[in-house]
Amino acid sequence: MNRLRKMSLFATIVEEGSISAAAAKLDLSKSVLSQHLKTLEQELGVTLIKRTTRRHVLTSVGENFYHSCRDINLTADLAWDQAQEFQVEPRGRICISAPTALMDILVTPVIKEFMGLYPRLKPELISDDHYLNLVKHDVDLALRVGSSPDSNLKQKRIGGFRDILCGKPGLKFDDINDLPYIANHWQGKYIRHKFKSKTGETLIYETEANCITNSFHSCLALIQSGAGIGIIPDFYVHQFEPGLVCLLPEVSLAYNSIYTLSPFNTNTPLAVTLFVAALEKRLKNHFK
Secondary structure (H helix, E strand, O other), rough: HHHHHHHHHHHHHHHHOOOOHHHHOOOOOOHHHHHHHHHHHHHHHOEEEEEEOOOOEEEEEHHHHHHHHHHHHHHHHHHHHHHOOOOOOEEEEEEEEEEEEHHHHHHHHHHHHHHHOOOEEEEEEEEOOOOOOOOOOOOOOOEEEEEOOOOEEEEEEEEEEEEEEOOOOOOOOHHHHOEEEEEEEEHOOOOEEEEEOOOOEEEEEEEOOOOOOOOOOHHHHHHHHHEEEEEEHHHHHHHHOOEEEEOOOOOOOOEEEEEEEOOOOOOOOOOHHHHHHHHHHHHHOOOO
């Protein structure tokens, strides 16, 4: 048992008035606590308490030593209470990473709400289409499209969306094979989309990207400008209608699930728990 533990036990003995009372409070046997006190005195080389069959009296050195031990207990209790307060009201730093499209339309509205509700919360946002290592970058919560193979992370599916092949109004289905394709960097150079109709029929669209960008906003801006066609999440397309239109309205791409990931497998911070619930609610209510 380390020094701080022995000092804490000694302070409790003094405050409770006897070894018996302190043992009852600490849920220890009287003999164990007596041995701790004896060992403490041996290590210090001083007598802290003069013990008789009826009473215990602090020595001068014992009384001086007690005040220091009491301060240790008070500091420990304060630290304990302050740590638990984080599970009563969200506060302090919370770092959230997400792909740019999800950060803009999903994360930031929830952050705005949380900053009003919990003024002591200090959000840090990382908008990045690359998957970050949560531990290396000290990320508390990440949003990703699709599940992660990392079994050390706590994952939860909170909703999803569909990508839509879209372009400027006036483009027709017959034109798509002749139009430049604007790709996000994660799509790569060679594009292959598999569409399905409501009746189960399959349509395959294959092409080579004419332009690749590592910025979602650059991709969106190029498509909006008429530079070419590309895929945009359905919740974005709806915002820019009629400036953007779906080129293949009778068929659809596969559903993309959105997951939250956190490094907390147990004792998840309250801020993370509440934020995940708020994200899930926003997806359910706004992106049906």
